[in-house]
Amino acid sequence: xxxxxxxxxxxxxxxxxxxxxxxxxxxxxxxxxxxxxxxxxxxxxxxxxxxxxxxxxxxxxxxxxxxxxxxxxxxxxxxxxxxxxxxxxxxxxxxxxxxxxxxxxxxxxxxxxxxxxxxxxxxxxxxxxxxxxxxxxxxxxxxxxxxxxxxxxxxxxxxxxxxxxxxxxxxxxxxxxxxxxxxxxxxxxxxxxxxxxxxxxxxxxxxxxxxxxxxxxxxxxxxxxxxxxxxxxxxxxxxxxxxxxxxxxxxxxxxxxxxxxxxxxxxxxxxxxxxxxxxxxxxxxxxxxxxxxxxxxxxxxxxxxxxxxxxxxxxxxxxxxxxxxxxxxxxxxxxx
Amino acid sequence: xxxxxxxxxxxxxxxxxxxxxxxxxxxxxxxxxxxxxxxxxxxxxxxxxxxxxxxxxxxxxxxxxxxxxxxxxxxxxxxxxxxxxxxxxxxxxxxxxxxxxxxxxxxxxxxxxxxxxxxxxxxxxxxxxxxxxxxxxxxxxxxxxxxxxxxxxxxxxxxxxxxxxxxxxxxxxxxxxxxxxxxxxxxxxxxxxxxxxxxxxxxxxxxxxxxxxxxxxxxxxxxxxxxxxxxxxxxxxxxxxxxxxxxxxxxxxxxxxxxxxxxxxxxxxxxxxxxxxxxxxxxxxxxxxxxxxxxxxxxxxxxxxxxxxxxxxxxxxxxxxxxxxxxxxxxxxxxx
DNA sequence: GTTTTTTCTTAAAACGCTTGCATTTTTACT
DNA sequence: AGTAAAAATGCAAGCGTTTTAAGAAAAAAC
Numbered sequence: 001x002x003x004x005x006x007x008x009x010x011x012x013x014x015x016x017x018x019x020x021x022x023x024x025x026x027x028x029x030x031x032x033x034x035x036x037x038x039x040x041x042x043x044x045x046x047x048x049x050x051x052x053x054x055x056x057x058x059x060x061x062x063x064x065x066x067x068x069x070x071x072x073x074x075x076x077x078x079x080x081x082x083x084x085x086x087x088x089x090x091x092x093x094x095x096x097x098x099x100x101x102x103x104x105x106x107x108x109x110x111x112x113x114x115x116x117x118x119x120x121x122x123x124x125x126x127x128x129x130x131x132x133x134x135x136x137x138x139x140x141x142x143x144x145x146x147x148x149x150x151x152x153x154x155x156x157x158x159x160x161x162x163x164x165x166x167x168x169x170x171x172x173x174x175x176x177x178x179x180x181x182x183x184x185x186x187x188x189x190x191x192x193x194x195x196x197x198x199x200x201x202x203x204x205x206x207x208x209x210x211x212x213x214x215x216x217x218x219x220x221x222x223x224x225x226x227x228x229x230x231x232x233x234x235x236x237x238x239x240x241x242x243x244x245x246x247x248x249x250x251x252x253x254x255x256x257x258x259x260x261x262x263x264x265x266x267x268x269x270x271x272x273x274x275x276x277x278x279x280x281x282x283x284x285x286x287x288x289x290x291x292x293x294x295x296x297x298x299x300x301x302x303x304x305x306x307x308x309x310x311x312x313x314x315x316x317x318x319x320x321x322x323x324x325x326x327x328x329x330x331x332x333x334x335x336x
Numbered sequence: 337x338x339x340x341x342x343x344x345x346x347x348x349x350x351x352x353x354x355x356x357x358x359x360x361x362x363x364x365x366x367x368x369x370x371x372x373x374x375x376x377x378x379x380x381x382x383x384x385x386x387x388x389x390x391x392x393x394x395x396x397x398x399x400x401x402x403x404x405x406x407x408x409x410x411x412x413x414x415x416x417x418x419x420x421x422x423x424x425x426x427x428x429x430x431x432x433x434x435x436x437x438x439x440x441x442x443x444x445x446x447x448x449x450x451x452x453x454x455x456x457x458x459x460x461x462x463x464x465x466x467x468x469x470x471x472x473x474x475x476x477x478x479x480x481x482x483x484x485x486x487x488x489x490x491x492x493x494x495x496x497x498x499x500x501x502x503x504x505x506x507x508x509x510x511x512x513x514x515x516x517x518x519x520x521x522x523x524x525x526x527x528x529x530x531x532x533x534x535x536x537x538x539x540x541x542x543x544x545x546x547x548x549x550x551x552x553x554x555x556x557x558x559x560x561x562x563x564x565x566x567x568x569x570x571x572x573x574x575x576x577x578x579x580x581x582x583x584x585x586x587x588x589x590x591x592x593x594x595x596x597x598x599x600x601x602x603x604x605x606x607x608x609x610x611x612x613x614x615x616x617x618x619x620x621x622x623x624x625x626x627x628x629x630x631x632x633x634x635x636x637x638x639x640x641x642x643x644x645x646x647x648x649x650x651x652x653x654x655x656x657x658x659x660x661x662x663x664x665x666x667x668x669x670x671x672x
Numbered sequence: 673g674t675t676t677t678t679t680c681t682t683a684a685a686a687c688g689c690t691t692g693c694a695t696t697t698t699t700a701c702t
Numbered sequence: 703a704g705t706a707a708a709a710a711t712g713c714a715a716g717c718g719t720t721t722t723a724a725g726a727a728a729a730a731a732c
Binding site: 053054055056057058060061066068071075076077079082083085086089090093098099100101102103114116117118119120121122229253256260263264282283285286287288 | 389418419
């Protein structure tokens with residue numbers, strides 16, 4: 001008797017039960033005002049009684065909107081990116097979107113691959129974080145009619161919308177600080193210089209401010225590595241033999257490594273060696289001495305990116321292609 | 337002339353163009369072997385020429401599989417969870433799944449809410465990370481026919497599958513260490529005790545080992561707070577006035593706070609005060625002295641959870657409801 | 673009480689794909 | 703060449719919604 005196969009209740013089940021058409025049910029579900037209050041109530045009652053849940057996939061197919069956006073990130077495990085991601089998710093859910101999060105390891109192949117599966121899944125928009133925006137990627141972006149914004153990175157060709165800070169100026173400020181403390185030999189400790197944010201912008205800022213202060217640019221003071229803590233930690237010997245008395249570092253984990261490497265080797269920070277970093281993540285407060293840092297509103301960059309994306313998804317015209325958020329500098333124990 | 341509205345190319349476009357039925361195209365797209373090599377080639381050629389991309393939403397609707405799993409986490413920004421998430425995502429993509437990532441802040445309301453939207457989106461499975469599995473949540477889990485596994489947390493009632501370590505034993509080991517160093521007054525620094533993992537398991541381990549060593553359990557040595565770095569940092573005065581000579585801490589960020597709070601106040605670690613933490617995240621290596629820690633394979637817990645989930649999604653019967661991964665202990669500078 | 677308007681409803685056609693079943697084509701054997 | 707079995711293919715009915723064009727009902731206007 002009660003052997004019925006627990007059928008999934010669909011919109012048509014509800015429609016029949018309530019004695020109205022599917023269209024009407026759809027309307028009340030979507031809050032369309034063109035429904036007489038009494039019928040709305042009737043339908044709502046049935047929905048409640050049957051515990052009906054609209055199938056988002058079917059909605060997606062019919063409406064061509066998935067209320068889902070894709071987020072491509074090199075590695076959530078890195079605080080920099082997880083902070084952005086958090087900002088993104090928070091405003092996303094504020095606007096009833098969900099996030100498909102995919103890690104790319106900054107690997108070009110994976111980026112392309114993941115981009116395509118996201119598009120296949122019909123995401124309404126995409127937020128891309130990456131170190132290096134290749135031409136191929138840019139081409140794929142263009143081909144997809146899906147809105148895309150870059151969070152925390154910049155497109156040299158300025159073809160795709162993005163939100164970030166002014167890296168050149170920020171670095172100028174940070175390094176200028178170091179110069180004012182009397183440092184003549186300031187290391188530039190960087191992730192891959194092939195990443196434009198490093199090789200293009202930050203390095204430029206570094207050079208600018210050096211030039212402005214009549215300090216010769218010495219390529220031997222530029223240290224190219226990856227973003228790992230450990231890479232910073234083992235850098236000290238090289239730093240020391242280059243006679244660096246201070247370092248500007250492009251990433252917090254990396255900077256923590258540099259700092260600890262120096263101290264573990266007996267150097268006094270900031271007396272013998274100063275270090276400033278770039279992202280002002282939690283980490284800067286956790287190490288000792290605490291790290292002076294460029295401050296950039298990580299969470300906000302994510303949040304603003306997502307907000308920007310919602311506008312694009314609504315086809316609201318935006319005046320600018322690029323949003324530049326304010327940066328700052330916070331002095332902590334790692335500098336004089 | 338060339339004013340045609342760039343129609344989206346669908347499976348039927350391809351079918352017509354290739355002179356076969358949609359079914360056949362579908363078969364080649366899905367790698368179904370029942371297709372003559374020559375037709376397969378023909379279809380593939382057309383797919384390539386038209387640059388056809390299957391619409392995953394439509395596939396989802398028709399096949400009732402979305403190849404998407406939901407991941408609910410308190411906060412990606414926390415290394416503990418982002419590590420799990422990374423493990424999850426890696427094996428997920430290995431199995432061609434994507435991840436919808438949602439932050440709950442451990443907030444009950446949000447957890448329920450997010451769970452429901454994930455179900456509405458017809459995810460094939462869910463991985464849940466949370467501090468506290470309430471009855472309501474458990475009920476909702478049950479009602480959903482979707483497979484769910486708990487990653488890095490445990491269900492006291494053992495109703496839902498989970499993967500984690502043996503917290504009781506792990507804590508026993510860690511604290512036993514401290515006892516062996518002669519500590520009689522060992523603080524138990526915890527997040528909310530209402531989280532079973534703290535109040536139930538870890539605390540139990542703490543009590544067990546105390547009892548075993550004939551040390552009286554002193555409630556004044558139990559410090560309940562939240563998981564934030566800052567909360568640990570400000571704890572020192574309380575710790576000091578309780579005459580604690582060592583602390584076992586349930587979270588790395590929290591532990592880093594405790595450690596720094598102590599040192600900033602002039603305490604010598606580990607001479608005057610020892611601290612051991614629980615998660616062996618990157619953080620433990622970044623602070624000075626480095627933190628001794630229970631080691632649990634965070635990434636693996638995520639990875640194994642996801643692997644477990646894939647099995648459930650394939651309806652492969654699993655013998656156990658619970659997977660206990662091995663833990664360990666690593667001695668670093670924060671203990672003698 | 674009609675006629676207009678306006679407000680609600682409905683029927684049915686999409687949306688783009690999968691899949692069970694029937695049908696046709698091939699292959700393998702006599 | 704003829705037939706049974708196996709391999710390919712096609713048909714068409716879903717999957718659960720949205721949405722448009724049109725009709726019905728209710729409200730407003732005359």
